[in-house]
Amino acid sequence: MLMVATGNKAVATAVKDARPVVVAAYPITPQTEIVEQIANFVESGEMEARYIPVESEHSSMAACIGAAATGVRAFTATSSHGLVYMCEMLHWAAGARLPIVMANANRALGPGWNIWAEHSDSLSMRDTGWLQVYVGSVQEAYDATLMAFRIAEHDDVLLPVMVNLDGFTLTHIMQQMETVELGDFLPPCTVPHAIDTANPGGYGTLTPPTEHFKFRWDIERAMRDSVGVIRETEAEFARRFGRQYAPVEEYRCEDADVVIVAMGTLGKEAEVAADVLRNEGIRAGSARIRWFRPFPAIDFGDADVVVIDRDYSFGSGGILAHELKAAGMAPYSVIAGIGGQEVTYDDIAGFVRNRIPGGEYWFGVSD
């Protein structure tokens, strides 16, 4: 069905279609519309889920953990301060191998108080064991949320998935969106280690030094296996519903002399920048990183790389830039879009024209 929806409504609609059994959430700008919509769906009977309004994000994730531990599909949404408030529980969700799906509206952290787009919130949760995907359109917010459930619940994965969308820039803009008839694309959720009252066992008990590392290695093994599950899920989604996705969305990269790497809406804006540069005779391409965890294998040959970070690791550098450096690249690291800073395709084209391989540039500061 064709709809006109905000990014938030797209996520809420996908959650309705995925039919979770439990949704536990606490509102926060700019995510609030997601949980408001879901509460409406539950109230109107369009969704049969149990909606649990909790007193904090720490509790919303704790409630999702409890629900998923009984073997049912669970969802929550948050943003920024809400995400970091549930940090402890994020580790528990991944460590307990529970396939929870969460939407995160990417937003800056205070102080000063800022409600606009930034990736520092989710990237600061990088090492929790959650898979992370970043979307670039309203349609993709819907599609990625549906796929997130299938990927998280896959037997080879059983890890939680965070679907990230830029605060306001995507959560609050309206575009067209096609919903799908899911059919059996999303089979019933099964958690093999779900609590079984007929067969009591201990959960989250003391794990001695002789065992703990085995569980951590098992998370990493699942992360590595998730690469194939993501590809299989995206291929199956394309086969059934006609929309194609990949861990990295490459645009005009084949013959590019310079590739712009970014995430979220800036990754879409970068495609337009590539077109602008091509018209000037500069062979530019765009590579939008969708899956940040597991981080995809990327190789742009001899091309220069310009990476845009809407985030920063103080005392070190752009977080996405680090990933590219770890892959052996010497990118030109641009820090832009912090706290909703306006960045246009012309600005991005300017980053490319003025690139210094290996250098760092803070947009609006370095000049």
Place this chain on the structure above:
Amino acid sequence: MYEIRLHSRGGQGGVTAAKMIAHAAILDGKYATASPFYGAERRGAAVVSFIRIDDAPIRIYSQIRNPDLVIVLDASVMETVDVLQGIKPGGTVLINSPHPVDMQGHAVSYVDLTAIALSLGLVIAGSPILNTPLVGAMAKLGLVSVESARLAIREAFGDERNVQAAEKAYEELKA
């Protein structure tokens, strides 16, 4: 790509106007994005929304710097905001006004949306509803089809007077 910047005041329905215009364009088979700019707005503050319409999926998320069309829903915002900033050469202005307004040589269309809303009793919380008649004016400018305009309005509001208001604005728009 056709780019529209809409100036209004918080509470006048500018965000819903942008959504209905984008929706009507989408029903016409085009791609569209409606993006309100969210700052620290309050009811009555000057606000701005953006609408992009194109034949291909829209990949631009930044604000519109060089609009093809500027819509002024409340002429009083011009006291504090330069509504013509960045307008394309040959760009046009649509203003809610009972009379023509000089816009530094730019082509101006005008229609009294406030009078239309009041004549039909379309008032919410003391404010006339300007956005549904605006969609009729957009149809008159040829940016969306009349049928899609009707559908988009009906999707947003159940009260049929909103469609009547759009039809009235369609008839009364002067260029």
